[in-house]
Amino acid sequence: MDSQIYFCVHGASSLIGKNFCRYLMAQGYRFSVFARKSSDLFFLESYDGVTVYRYDTLLHEIIDEVPDHSGAVVVDMSWNGVFGTEKNSDFQVTFNIPQIIASVKLAKKINAKHWIGFGSQAEYGSINERVDESHPCNPITLYGKSKVLCSQISALLCKNYAIEYTWLRLFSAYGPYGNHQWFVDYLIEEMRNNRTINATRCEQYLDYLYVDDITNLLVTLGKKGGVGIANLGSGKALQLKNIMEKIKTLVGSTSQINYGVIDYKKDQGMFNEADITKISNLTGWAPKISVEEGFYDMIKKNND
Numbered sequence: 001m002d003s004q005i006y007f008c009v010h011g012a013s014s015l016i017g018k019n020f021c022r023y024l025m026a027q028g029y030r031f032s033v034f035a036r037k038s039s040d041l042f043f044l045e046s047y048d049g050v051t052v053y054r055y056d057t058l059l060h061e062i063i064d065e066v067p068d069h070s071g072a073v074v075v076d077m078s079w080n081g082v083f084g085t086e087k088n089s090d091f092q093v094t095f096n097i098p099q100i101i102a103s104v105k106l107a108k109k110i111n112a113k114h115w116i117g118f119g120s121q122a123e124y125g126s127i128n129e130r131v132d133e134s135h136p137c138n139p140i141t142l143y144g145k146s147k148v149l150c151s152q153i154s155a156l157l158c159k160n161y162a163i164e165y166t167w168l169r170l171f172s173a174y175g176p177y178g179n180h181q182w183f184v185d186y187l188i189e190e191m192r193n194n195r196t197i198n199a200t201r202c203e204q205y206l207d208y209l210y211v212d213d214i215t216n217l218l219v220t221l222g223k224k225g226g227v228g229i230a231n232l233g234s235g236k237a238l239q240l241k242n243i244m245e246k247i248k249t250l251v252g253s254t255s256q257i258n259y260g261v262i263d264y265k266k267d268q269g270m271f272n273e274a275d276i277t278k279i280s281n282l283t284g285w286a287p288k289i290s291v292e293e294g295f296y297d298m299i300k301k302n303n304d
Helices: 015-026 096-109 142-161 183-192 211-224 240-251 277-283 291-303
Strands: 007-010 031-036 050-055 073-076 114-120 128-131 164-170 172-174 197-199 208-210 228-232 257-259 271-274
Touching (some): 007 015, 073 096, 073 211, 096 142, 142 228, 183 197, 183 240, 183 291, 208 291, 228 277, 240 257
Parallel strands (some): 007 031, 007 073, 031 050, 114 164, 197 257
């Protein structure tokens, strides 16, 4: 552990947040968490090294409560409206943009050295190829459009405040302690109960990254500094049918998977892969956990 790094985490109850905080706890870090009063942070309750700051609705409510943490790294993975049914809701703009502005302002107020935000592959829109950061952004949802706006606003604020800046365009993440509504969690739960699963033909290729690899990158960024906008994925897309069959084998399920009974979405992308050359070259980071290892670890931890 590098004792000089002090992390401030916004979004600790998210999939990535829970796993990142658990790592910090296991390594004995002292850190802070910013969270709504309604957020369930039960996993932090017995840890003495964390300070939790609660707010009702918006992050700016606690901006004067947080003391100076010169040299801290603020990691903001909080976002309202990440599920499909919410991705064209107006709060994508009205809620999330003020939150991002408040997050960077809070980083400035506590004299943080580095602000890290989480973007999305949705900023690129519907893609059918391997993409790097030069690929044009043509988002097709308010979620994607809001992520693009937040990347631009946070970059300008960080520049004005002389804070190092990183915006990670995340493709697909998976890991333990998540929400059943996430696709991999859903598959594991259904297959564990040997339920029948109706699916598309599952010919599309998706880029899935395990949360422990994301945690390793965040720690690396805490030491290395800002990299600007960078893709975050495994860099190796797998066919969805292959993913489903791997999980079925690892669970030992007898679930019947009915491929092809559900139609593809109208805007369904068929090949979705992150070019992670930039983040790897700038930090030396690379994913280390195969999907087989990741699925096995996730199934084991969710059973514990």
